[in-house]
Amino acid sequence: MSLVNELQELALATRLKRLGERLSQDVSKIYKESNLEFEAKWFLVLELLSRENLMGITEIADALEISHAAVVQFVEQMLHNGLIKTSVDPKDARRRMISLTQSGKRMHKEINPVLQVIKEENKKWLATASFDLLHILSQLEASLDERSMFKRIKSSLLEKSDQ
DSSP states (O other): OOHHHHHGGGGHHHHHHHHHHHHHHHHHHHHHHTTOOOOGGGHHHHHHHHHHSEEEHHHHHHHHTOOHHHHHHHHHHHHHTTSEEEEEETTEEEEEEEEEOHHHHHHHHHHHHHHHHHHHHHHHHHHTSSSOHHHHHHHHHHHHHHSOHHHHHHHHHHHHHHO
8 A cells, every 4th residue: 555545634635636637647648649739737727718718817816716826837838839828908017918819719629529528537437436526525625615724723733732
């Protein structure tokens, strides 16, 4: 048994991250084999911009609930690959606005058939579990929204130090 699995709850974040990385790497391999120059990690930004057309980096980070730094990294990579373009916000020259290029819009259409298969296979894979993982993840996320793990741990440590 691996140390990470042996540690169970203590390595929960590592296991979740590792699972996410495995899924992302497998999907990226599919894109490569399909001759699509696209990374799985860009999907959410591509999808969001296809819906919203023009957004600032902070708006993207807030909408996707990921860090500003991660969005900046994805934007730079997608910009380098010609999928997005930036412009200056006419109301605030310090702010970069992000939108899809024609290549980005084309990529969105090209990956759609692959996305449908990914969705179907994810659904089948999730059905192999004993519980509804998506529902459980929603419950866990809501619980952390109510009280972060930081607050939970800090409170417990304070209680133990008072004893």
